[in-house]
Every structure is written in C-alpha cells, then in structure tokens.
Amino acid sequence: MRGKKIINRKNMSITKNIKKFSEPDYVYIPLISYNNTSFDVKVKISDYVLKGQILAISDDKFSFPIHSSVSGTVKGIEKHSYIDNTLIDTIVIENDFLEKEKKIGSVKKINNYSIEEVLELLKNAGVVGMSGTNYPTYYKYGTELKINTLIVNAVEAESYITSDFTILNSKTSEILETIDALLEIFNINECIIAVKDFNKKAVDDLIQYIGSYTKIKIRSVPDSYTMGWDKYLVKYLLNLDVKNNTIEKSVLVNNVSTIYSIYEALKHRKPIIERIVTFSGEGIKKPQNVLVKVGTKVSDVIKFIGGTKKGNYIAIINGPMMGKMVDDDVIITKNTTGVIILKESTDKEIECINCGKCTNICPVRLAPVLIMDNQNNEKILNKLNPKKCIECGLCSYICPSKIKLRDIVISSKEKVGDK
Amino acid sequence: MNGPYIKDLNNSKKIFRNILISLIPLLIYKLFLTGINGLILLLVSSITTLTTNILIEYIKNTNKNYIYSIIMGIIIFLVMPSNTPFMLIFLTNIISMIIFKFVNFINPIAISSFITYIFFIVTKNEFILPEYNIYILIGISIIILIYLIINNAIKFRISLAFLLINLLGFIMNLELNGLYLIIVFGLFVIPELFSTPNLAMSQILCGLILGILSILLPIEYFILSIIIINFLNKYIDLNIAIYLAN
Numbered sequence: 178m179r180g181k182k183i184i185n186r187k188n189m190s191i192t193k194n195i196k197k198f199s200e201p202d203y204v205y206i207p208l209i210s211y212n213n214t215s216f217d218v219k220v221k222i223s224d225y226v227l228k229g230q231i232l233a234i235s236d237d238k239f240s241f242p243i244h245s246s247v248s249g250t251v252k253g254i255e256k257h258s259y260i261d262n263t264l265i266d267t268i269v270i271e272n273d274f275l276e277k278e279k280k281i282g283s284v285k286k287i288n289n290y291s292i293e294e295v296l297e298l299l300k301n302a303g304v305v306g307m308s309g310t311n312y313p314t315y316y317k318y319g320t321e322l323k324i325n326t327l328i329v330n331a332v333e334a335e336s337y338i339t340s341d342f343t344i345l346n347s348k349t350s351e352i353l354e355t356i357d358a359l360l361e362i363f364n365i366n367e368c369i370i371a372v373k374d375f376n377k378k379a380v381d382d383l384i385q386y387i388g389s390y391t392k393i394k395i396r397s398v399p400d401s402y403t404m405g406w407d408k409y410l411v412k413y414l415l416n417l418d419v420k421n422n423t424i425e426k427s428v429l430v431n432n433v434s435t436i437y438s439i440y441e442a443l444k445h446r447k448p449i450i451e452r453i454v455t456f457s458g459e460g461i462k463k464p465q466n467v468l469v470k471v472g473t474k475v476s477d478v479i480k481f482i483g484g485t486k487k488g489n490y491i492a493i494i495n496g497p498m499m500g501k502m503v504d505d506d507v508i509i510t511k512n513t514t515g516v517i518i519l520k521e522s523t524d525k526e527i528e529c530i531n532c533g534k535c536t537n538i539c540p541v542r543l544a545p546v547l548i549m550d551n552q553n554n555e556k557i558l559n560k561l562n563p564k565k566c567i568e569c570g571l572c573s574y575i576c577p578s579k580i581k582l583r584d585i586v587i588s589s590k591e592k593v594g595d596k
Numbered sequence: 597m598n599g600p601y602i603k604d605l606n607n608s609k610k611i612f613r614n615i616l617i618s619l620i621p622l623l624i625y626k627l628f629l630t631g632i633n634g635l636i637l638l639l640v641s642s643i644t645t646l647t648t649n650i651l652i653e654y655i656k657n658t659n660k661n662y663i664y665s666i667i668m669g670i671i672i673f674l675v676m677p678s679n680t681p682f683m684l685i686f687l688t689n690i691i692s693m694i695i696f697k698f699v700n701f702i703n704p705i706a707i708s709s710f711i712t713y714i715f716f717i718v719t720k721n722e723f724i725l726p727e728y729n730i731y732i733l734i735g736i737s738i739i740i741l742i743y744l745i746i747n748n749a750i751k752f753r754i755s756l757a758f759l760l761i762n763l764l765g766f767i768m769n770l771e772l773n774g775l776y777l778i779i780v781f782g783l784f785v786i787p788e789l790f791s792t793p794n795l796a797m798s799q800i801l802c803g804l805i806l807g808i809l810s811i812l813l814p815i816e817y818f819i820l821s822i823i824i825i826n827f828l829n830k831y832i833d834l835n836i837a838i839y840l841a842n
C-alpha cells in the first residue's frame with residue numbers, strides 16, 4: 178500500500194490536561210449540516226436561548242438540527258468564514274456565561290436503546306463525522322446492509338493534529354462502553370480500533386481497559402500518511418478492496434471523536450455543541466488541545482491560550498496536508514480538528530525534473546506529472562482520470578521541484594467534470 | 597495559497613547533489629586508471645557541457661540548472677573510451693547538450709557516446725576502456741547502488757532490472773559488453789532522469805528491455821537502442837498510467 182511517513186509534529190501539542198474555553202463573548206453558530214446551508218431559523222433577534230436549544234432545522238435528508246452552544250441572547254445573522262473559506266450564515270449569540278441548559282428527558286442505559294431510537298438520537302444530537310467530513314452519523318448507521326465490522330479510526334494521519342489522540346487517551350472507558358453498546362444494538366460482530374504505531378500510550382491504555390470487551394480488538398497501523406483513509410484501513414486491517422464505500426463490504430468506519438459524540442448523545446442526550454480542537458504549530462506560543470464551543474472564533478481561542486509568536490505566520494485549519502489556509506474570522510465547527518499556525522513557505526516552484534516520485538506515491542495510482550503535462554489535451558486528461566484524486570496532497574508534498582501538483586490535479590478534475 | 601503546507605525535505609538540488617556524490621568513487625577510480633589524459637578528458641567533457649548549458653539557458657532565458665550539466669559531463673567522461681580525441685568529446689558534447697536542451701526526453705549521454713563509438717568504428721580505431729580490477733569495480737558499484745537507493749536519488753528500478761538481466765546473462769555464460777560499460781550504463785546512463793519513464797512499472801520494463809538489448813547488441817547499437825527507447829518511453833508511461841488510473 179502506498180503512503181509516506183510525513184514530518185511528524187504531534188508531540189508539540191500533547192499535554193496532560195485539556196484546557197476548556199467556555200467563555201467567548203459571542204458565538205457564531207454556523208448554519209451548515211454536511212453540504213446543506215439552507216435552514217429554517219427558529220429564533221428571532223433578542224430571543225433568549227438555552228445551551229443545547231435548537232436554533233434552526235432543515236428538510237434536507239442529510240441535515241440535522243442546529244443547536245446553540247451557549248445560553249444567551251440572539252443578536253442576529255451574520256456571514257463568517259467556514260473551514261473551507263466560504264462565507265456562510267451564522268446565528269450570533271451573546272453569551273451570558275450562565276450555561277443554562279435545556280432540560281432533557283429521562284436517560285436510559287447506553288445499551289438500552291433500539292436501533293430506531295439510536296438513529297433518532299444521533300440525528301437530533303447532530304452527531305457527524307468529526308474528522309472533517311461532517312457526514313451525518315445517523316445516516317451511516319441507518320444503512321440497510323448488515324454491518325459485520327466496526328472500525329474505529331483513531332489513526333489521525335495529519336501531522337500536528339492530536340485531538341483524536343487526546344480524546345482516546347482521556348475518554349478511554351467511555352469510548353469502549355460506547356463501542357460495546359453499538360455492537361450490541363446494531364448486532365455487529367466485531368470492532369477494531371485502529372491506532373498509529375506512534376500512539377503507544379493509547380494502545381497500552383486500551384489494553385488495560387479492554388479485558389471484558391471480548392469483541393473489541395486493537396490494531397496498530399504503520400505511521401504512514403493516508404493510512405487514516407477509510408479504504409486503506411479496510412484493506413490493511415481486513416484485506417478487503419473497497420470500491421466506493423466501506424459499507425459495501427459490511428464495514429462501517431467511525432472516527433474516534435465521533436464515537437465519543439455518540440456517547441454524549443446516548444448517555445447524556447447531549448447535542449454536539451463542543452469539541453476538542455488542536456492548536457499547534459511553530460507559530461503558537463503554547464500548543465495544546467482545547468475543548469471549544471462550536472461557533473467560537475478561532476482568534477478568540479488563540480488569544481485565550483496565549484496568542485501567536487511574532488513573524489510571518491499563516492493559519493491552517495484541519496491539518497497541514499489536506500487543510501486550508503484561513504483568516505482570523507474563521508469559526509470552530511463540529512468538523513474542526515485543529516488549527517495550525519505555521520511559517521509562510523518560501524519554497525520556490527522550479528521546473529519538473531521528471532523524477533517520477535509523484536506517480537509512485539499517489540495512493541489512488543494517478544500520475545500527477547502526466548496530468549500536468551496533458552493539461553491542455555482534454556482527451557488524454559480524461560483518460561488519466563483525475564476525478565479519482567482524493568486530494569491527499571502527497572504528490573505536492575513529495576515533489577522535489579515543489580510543484581503544486583495537487584492544485585493541478587484538482588483543476589484537471591474540474592476540467593474533465595462529469596465527462 | 598493552497599496546501600500542503602509542509603513539504604518533504606528533499607529537493608531537486610539535493611537529488612542532483614546525491615548523484616554527484618555517487619559519481620565520485622567511480623570517477624576517482626577511472627582517473628586513477630587513466631592518469632593525466634583522463635583528467636584532461638574529464639575537464640573538456642564537463643566544461644563543454646557546462647558552458648553549452650549556460651549559453652543555451654542564457655539564450656532561452658530559462659532556469660539555470662548548472663549542476664546537472666556538470667553531472668552529464670562527468671558521466672560522458674566515464675562512458676567514453678580513454679583514447680577519445682579531445683576535439684571529438686568537445687563536439688559531441690555540444691551537439692548532445694543542444695539536442696537535450698530542446699528535446700529533453702533524449703538521453704544526452706547516449707547521443708555523445710553514440711557519435712563517439714560510431715567514430716571509432718568508421719575510423720577503424722580500436723577504443724580503449726580502462727583496465728580495471730574486477731573486485732574493486734564490483735565493490736565500488738555495490739557501494740554506489742546502495743547509496744543511490746538509500747537516497748532515492750535515481751530511478752533505481754531501471755538500474756536494478758538492467759543489472760539483473762546482465763547478471764543472468766553472465767550466469768548463462770552469454771557474451772556481455774564488458775563489466776565496466778555495463779556498470780556505467782546501468783548505474784548512470786540509462787536511469788538518466790529526463791529521458792526515462794516515471795511509473796515504477798514502466799521503469800522496470802525499460803530496465804529489462806535495455807538489459808536484454810545490451811546482451812544482444814554490440815555497444816554502438818545498444819546505445820542507439822537507448823535513444824530509440826527514449827522516444828517510446830512517454831508512450832509506454834502514458835498507457836500504463838491510463839491503465840492504472842482506471
């Protein structure tokens with residue numbers, strides 16, 4: 178399997194305690210669920226809202242309700258930057274710091290739910306893929322196909338980011354309890370927790386706790402970038418070739434932070450209104466993981482943890498390989514795994530030396546250099562199938578001439594469109 | 597600005613520097629065997645490739661890539677018979693660098709050496725190769741190969757496939773083109789960066805085909821076959837890439 182051990186800077190942000198930032202003056206609750214941004218807003222300016230209260234709903238099949246992450250007063254709707262740099266509507270709430278929560282009904286034991294009840298709870302709590310996908314979890318579990326294996330993805334392939342690592346280390350028993358409940362409720366045969374070789378501590382902790390959970394196994398995977406990709410994991414762990422979606426092989430892959438969100442939804446009936454986010458990089462004064470409310474401005478959190486160093490730095494959201502450079506205005510969403518502050522690159526792009534490294538590293542076996550050479554030949558471009566690109570960035574990472582191959586492949590993808 | 601925002605520490609300069617370092621043991625050995633005549637030949641060869649390159653890049657106003665032209669000059673020196681006239685190496689290098697600068701998928705070392713070997717045949721002169729010690733030569737080659745593979749500096753799959761075929765030929769007692777030439781061609785000439793395919797599969801195929809041809813053909817035709825295969829490489833690469841991508 179193709180991949181590469183990329184520059185590892187995870188140690189920077191691993192700290193013993195997780196800081197909690199629960200006091201932003203304002204939160205900007207993003208009106209987005211998966212790809213949908215059209216919502217029926219249920220609150221008006223000056224309304225008082227409780228923490229966890231539903232603010233907006235949508236009919237879209239991938240949608241879930243939007244909850245408030247603080248108690249306070251609705252101030253209006255403003256546009257702010259989303260993690261992909263697009264501007265989206267957000268509901269602005271002035272925090273009263275009282276943390277008044279919406280009362281919830283009776284709570285059952287975590288494994289005492291029917292499938293329908295779990296799906297309903299996951300939808301109402303807005304549980305999504307927390308690794309960046311934002312894909313609704315209720316939709317994944319709502320499959321009509323039999324699930325044989327649940328893979329809990331704690332690989333966290335990106336450099337610098339340690340939010341999954343932190344949650345796995347700090348909430349080990351809760352995660353195992355949730356997995357056990359899911360196996361029972363959905364009649365899943367087994368679960369494999371995939372952890373990187375690097376994360377020895379998590380493996381040791383899991384082994385300590387795992388004794389009574391006979392259906393749960395831990396497997397460490399090589400420290401190689403793109404190993405966290407679902408299809409690779411299924412191939413590596415189960416030797417199954419996935420064409421489109423892992424469920425076609427009766428395998429469901431969930432990120433470990435998502436499992437913890439499921440725990441919160443089932444155990445405490447809590448919607449997902451906060452998450453652990455890594456703040457790291459050479460430009461951050463005190464790199465660490467922070468528990469942040471959804472809708473908090475990134476700049477507020479950075480100020481709270483001590484700010485950035487002086488110099489020419491850029492902010493990247495969700496990891497240096499696949500993430501995007503963002504501005505100060507960006508807000509924390511459910512799928513924000515980390516904010517990395519790095520020095521601006523001074524690498525100059527030079528002529529291709531035809532070394533072939535890009536073609537021999539691409540995990541989906543594309544030939545980025547040939548795609549680049551055939552930019553203007555649509556017929557050949559189409560045959561080179563840039564649509565298959567998963568945008569992992571390995572080709573740009575490895576290129577000794579520092580050519581932005583990923584951008585070229587992505588633009589070729591757009592060029593060939595659906596032809 | 598789009599990502600990735602971290603990059604591998606390797607870069608083109610380091611790759612060229614590694615090739616240059618890997619050339620040193622063989623270069624010293626050939627200089628030791630050929631003496632002052634060899635040194636002049638080396639100087640003529642590398643200065644010609646370098647100055648031609650500078651001139652062309654000045655005219656074309658393109659990226660300056662001097663280190664690679666010096667590498668070319670050194671490899672051409674290694675391939676050439678020790679009795680190559682200085683004027684001949686001077687002229688062939690100018691021709692090959694001009695061709696290379698305009699059609700960079702043709703191996704410049706192959707062009708220079710093809711003209712030179714044909715010259716020897718036409719003028720009915722016998723070409724002289726260094727009289728090496730087989731153990732020293734094999735030892736040096738193994739060190740170079742390991743260095744290049746560890747540093748991932750050349751398209752080592754081509755070299756490995758080529759050398760493997762020649763080893764098989766040796767085991768089968770076939771007539772080979774001389775160990776010295778096999779090693780210089782295998783390690784430095786045929787895996788030349790710009791004139792070789794990119795995909796691992798096409799690289800192996802290229803090495804195997806050239807390995808077989810090096811056994812079947814006399815040296816001048818073998819060099820000609822390298823040039824012909826240069827024309828096919830892009831086509832082979834593209835088709836394998838299309839096959840793998842779908």
Ligand code: SF4
Binds near residue numbers: 539566573586
């Ligand atoms: S970004 Fe696309 S083309 Fe480049 S290595 Fe990843 S999948 Fe392949």
Ligand code: SF4
Binds near residue numbers: 528529530531533535
């Ligand atoms: S990795 Fe860069 S230099 Fe090497 S072949 Fe690909 S584009 Fe060219």
